[in-house]
Amino acid sequence: MPLAQVMGIVNRTPDSFYDRGVTFGIDEALQRCDEVVEQGASIVDVGGVKAGPGSEVSASEEADRVLPVIRAVAERHPGVTISVDTWRASVAEEAIAAGAGLINDTWAGYDPELVEVAGQFRVGYVCSHTGGAVPRTRPHRVHYDDVVASVIAETTTLAERAVSCGVPEARVFIDPTHDFGKNTFHGLELLRRIDEIVATGWPVLMALSNKDFIGETTDRPVGERLPGTLAATAWSAARGVAAFRVHEVRETVDVLRMTAAIAGTHAPLNTVRGLA
Template identity: 85%
Template structure:
């Protein structure tokens, strides 16, 4: 379970609720108590917005990463960045996973992860530049394209020194894709899982959910959780989410139905 902590004033979802240092740390404490085993800290909004240079991104993420590493030494900290220099400083501050949501835009980023032997998330964007929105995108087969790009990144990560067991594939919904692509990725998620690499999905409150059920950002939780349950039942290993407690319950319930996890508190008809 990967919890989202945005160190940005203009996030599409929380609108800067965790931009301040203390607010970000409170959020980290809260999501860890709710069951997050990974905390993903990012300092730049994914979509278009005000420019954020390297110095500003470092100021936003490094102090929080260092504080969380000290307060929660058993929790895996992820840094959400496409810049190698930011990743390097973040790892030195305590991050153990690089969430490269822009699919190797900076070719040195995966090399930094390998040099430090930390984890790496292999994403798919269809070649678009960071912080740009998709425009009339087309794939002959979006699932095949995702598999080809992410597994190629995974193999490069291994060659750079990233431990195989610390690599995730992320189909990266909405990044360089439209809603039909997002649904196709879920419909055929078993093909991505079949690559053998652990799959991470970031579905939380995204536009493909909103367009599917015609809901604004603040009303996408049920759609998000439905997509999460579908993906969890088909072998997706990890989820990046805003609503941590709800997502943990969905994952746990799905696992219990599948018979891979036991109920937590059973008394009905037994006593």
């Protein structure tokens, strides 16, 4: 079994919930890209709009934010997959032309043309679950009879549509999409039963990093959620999750290596103690 992939987050936004705009500047964004690749990310996810409520960002402004970064990463790191975090088909098409090879559609096909763009250009596509939430809204009194069944139904249906549109089957991910249209109890249930989602056969991508459901579970503010994030990552990796979208790349890579070594699927990197 291959080691789970790591998708490093690069936010070209001034109001990210986590980094508060530290990579909004183009130089800072490119430095961040170089860092996450050096630390072991095989995917770089570039986003130009904050996921939650905030200032309106037009499609043209979103494109202006992400395209220079995508072009530069494609030139500097040709072996890395570049992902564009967008729900807009127009932005995705420009991003693909600039070098993106994966569309991270965190709003579950809100723009129905987005998956068609992915298929037309035969790039990868992330199928998300939001329970019908509108982009950039927070969950409010959400209810599911069975959140895991809902996630499986919505993401696998979208995955099948992606393939029918031309997306290569091997380049499709399904993402339970923690916090999007869900509360903390839903997020924990998804982790508790992640093996059911993995059992669909579609590669699973999880975006757990510093999410609110981790903050509420541990009663920690955004800057103190790394231990909770890594615990959830180890749990998920041990159950076959294929990729993780993260802020802290180096720490995540270590967790994935350690989990794989315990499972016996990957050897330790440097074994000398008691052997020399």
